[in-house]
Amino acid sequence: MTNLKAIIERNSSNLIRRLSKPKEELEKEKKIKKEHRKKGKNSKIALESTSIMQKWLLENFHDPYPTQVKKQEMARESKLTVYQVNNWFINARERVIKRFLKKDLKETQRTLSKSEEEEEDS
Structure with missing residues (x-):
């Protein structure tokens, strides 16, 4: 009581x-x-800030390493520090690109094993 x-x-x-x-x-x-709404449960970066960097990453998927000048520009646009932008890209490359490459590798392996099976059947 x-x-x-x-x-x-x-x-x-x-x-x-x-x-x-x-x-x-x-x-x-x-x-x-x-x-200051957060992206996710543990995120400290607002959605608006991450969307700027995500857009750049998708446009430059073949070479996901922005120049120092581009990092400074994104930091200014997203109201983050260059350090935060840099860390975001380190994490994004780890999460997004490596997952994509793993998925692509698995699909390639499946395709190869299917074509091997077809050759054995012939």
Whole structure:
């Protein structure tokens, strides 16, 4: 019962504090929270920021290593540091490209084994 009473008091004091804030301040807080929405459960980079880098990665899939100038440009556009952009690309190459290559390798192996089976049947 004491826990419940403490929770109710804490919630009511938070509500009173929020109600006493000017409407403009509340709107400003909402806007800031909305701008900093996260991509996923553990992500610290906003969707808008990652979409800039994802677009570049897809366009340059054959050579996924942006120049230092391009990293600086993406950092400026995405409001991230060059360090964050650099780390994002390291992780993206690990996750996206290696998975794609593994999948492609498996498909190639399947195709080869099917053609071997067909040759044996002939």
